[in-house]
Amino acid sequence: MLPLQQAIPFSNYTDLYDLLIPQDNLLRQINDLIDFSFVHKELLDKYCLNNGCTAECPIRMFKYLLLKTIFDISDVDVVERSRYDLSFKYFLDLAPEETELISPSSLCKFRRLRLKDKDLLNLLIGTTVSIAIDKGIIKSKTIIVDSTHTGSRSNPYSPVEILRLRSKQLRKSLYDVEESIKEGLPLKNEDDDLEHELDYTKALFEVVSDNETLVNVPKVRERLNMLKETLSDIEDHYVSSTDEDARVGHKSQDKSFFGYKTHIAMSDERIITAATVTSEEKGDGPQLPELVEQSRNNGMEVETVIGDTAYSGKNNIQLAQDEQKGFELVAKLNPAISQGSRRAEQSFEFNKDAGMFVCPAGHMAIRRAKQGKKNQGKNQFIVYFFNTDKCRICGRRQGCYKESAKTKTYSVRIKSDEHKHQMDFQETDEFRAKSRSRYKIEAKNAELKNVFGYDRALSYGLTCMQLQGAMAIFAANIKRILKLI
Incomplete structure (x- = not known):
């Protein structure tokens, strides 16, 4: 009751x-x-x-x-x-x-x-934005957009690897307190046998637990509790639990990332005005219409949007030129994003960090090549090549990959004439001056991760990630409002 x-x-x-x-x-x-x-x-x-x-x-x-x-x-x-x-x-x-x-x-x-x-995310952001507007803090009509990565709580390590990691963390905290403790610790396990590693870990746990002086040191006790929890998880087979909503994305062509992505819109005063949380493989550009709409629903007047090349897609340029919902889009064109026709059933998305397209199953292209000649009456194409070994066993290959085909490609037609207005705009001093403000959102992303622990998910699932994002952004906005007041 x-x-x-x-x-x-x-x-x-x-x-x-x-x-x-x-x-x-x-x-x-x-x-x-x-x-x-x-x-x-x-x-x-x-x-x-x-x-x-x-x-x-x-x-x-x-x-x-x-x-x-x-x-x-x-x-x-x-x-x-x-x-x-x-x-x-x-x-x-x-x-x-x-x-x-x-x-x-x-x-x-x-x-x-x-x-x-x-929908706590929109509720809390809307609450803080209303406060900022009432206090006269938000005066600009510009939002800056970007995304930030959050790692899944699911463990990418094998049971042996995670045991070694936790044991190493505990030993490091012990050495910081008392270097001479090394002589009294059991010998480390050198093979990859899980039973042997469990035996070593239990022996290490018992030795440290029996030393009341060390256990009373906060950082040692924290690492000891973490090791105990890991031992319990492995013995009860919980360590294999997975995060069903998390996905693999790419921060660069060679570096993948397993987790979630939070897409953020922020005013020029560094107040977050809108946010959406997606799995990691989702592209940045398609989230722009929702970020703009949410910002306006929260009371923000949006006349200018500043972002990187991920937001200069064809659909976003058309939205920016809309008479009723339009805005000034300060985002450099990238031919691979903003031009060419894409089949709706495929929904390939461009990863700006890696410079490659990612298929609906999350596999990234392995190379690209430009085909066609300039000024020959025909449009050029950028062709992206995918690893057919992955395509053959992909669960989503139906309609995407032809059986026994030696190659799998995705082509993007270059139509620079369609974006002449945007190309002319990005060469102006006004564009250059406004685009310099984009650095502000990078600092905000770093604050969310380093101050509010947003670099790692605290629980499993997209719903829990949205709750974590709501609380972190709410806290960040409050602190910013208090500072500006």
């Missing part, structure tokens, strides 16, 4: 908050800036209002998740810190002397049950 409103704590010690928490404290500033009642309204349909035990207030549970994101800590640690940290207690609307806190497992249940089927 959910109360109609959050209970206000009464305490004789509430004055401690004003005495000990300064006005410039980040959590105090966030509490003063945002009215979190929107969370209660959004999740009201996820609770029973007249039956069952009284549920924990959804606003407080949401704030726990926000604290997790801001300080990049675990469920256990965020609950434990709220036991003794007055700024956490203040932010969570707890009385200073309150010690009866939630179980960390409640946060997992809140994420899975209460936030399920909620």
Whole structure:
């Protein structure tokens, strides 16, 4: 059962908050800036209002998740810190002397049950953009677009490899504390036999666990707990679990990446105005119409869009020239993206980092060649060649690959005349001046990864990735708004 409103704590010690928490404290500033009642309204349909035990207030549970994101800590640690940290207690609307806190497992249940089927990503971005507009922070009519990669939680290592990795991490933390501990550790396993590696890992775990002095060192204890969890996973065969929604994409022609991609639109003031989360193999260009529409729905006036060559596709140029929905597109043309005809049933997409097309199954072309001659009355083509060994066993080869064919190619027709206006525009000083702002979104992507832990997925599945993205972007926008205020 959910109360109609959050209970206000009464305490004789509430004055401690004003005495000990300064006005410039980040959590105090966030509490003063945002009215979190929107969370209660959004999740009201996820609770029973007249039956069952009284549920924990959804606003407080949401704030726990926000604290997790801001300080990049675990469920256990965020609950434990709220036991003794007055700024956490203040932010969570707890009385200073309150010690009866939630179980960390409640946060997992809140994420899975209460936030399920909620478009939290758009809700939280829209909330922060509205605040920024009301405060007069967003004044520009320009958005900068780009994507950032997030690795899947699924482990690409074999059981032996992951055991060695965790053991190595533990040994490194031990050596940082006490170099002489090397002599007392068991001999490392040198072969690839899983049973032998398990025996070594268990022996290492027992030796360290018996040393109370070392176990009480925080970084040693964290690595020891991680090793224990890995041992348990492997013995229970959970290590083979996979992320069904994650896909393989390419950051360059030679470097692949397994996980997800978040497509971001950001104002010139570095406030994220829209975002979509997709699997890694999706191209950047097709996401542009949704990013523009979301930004406008969130209250942003969009007259200029700045991006890299991935956004200069034919469809995006046509959208930019639309009389009602149009905008000025500041993105350099790439013949491989913006020209030529593509068959809708194939949906090959261009990877700007690798400079190659990727087929619907996620396989990248292995080479390319230009065919035809200039000024001969016929259009030239860029032909991309794929590995037929992969095509022969591909589950999606029907209608794409002809059995026993020696080659598989995809051709892109070069029609430079269709993009003359864009080509002329990108040669102007105005284009060059506006395109220099694109660096800002690279810094924002780095902030999401390095500050808010967005380089690695915390759970499995696209839905969980969207939740993680929603919290990270919400926190990043709040901090930016506070800085500009």
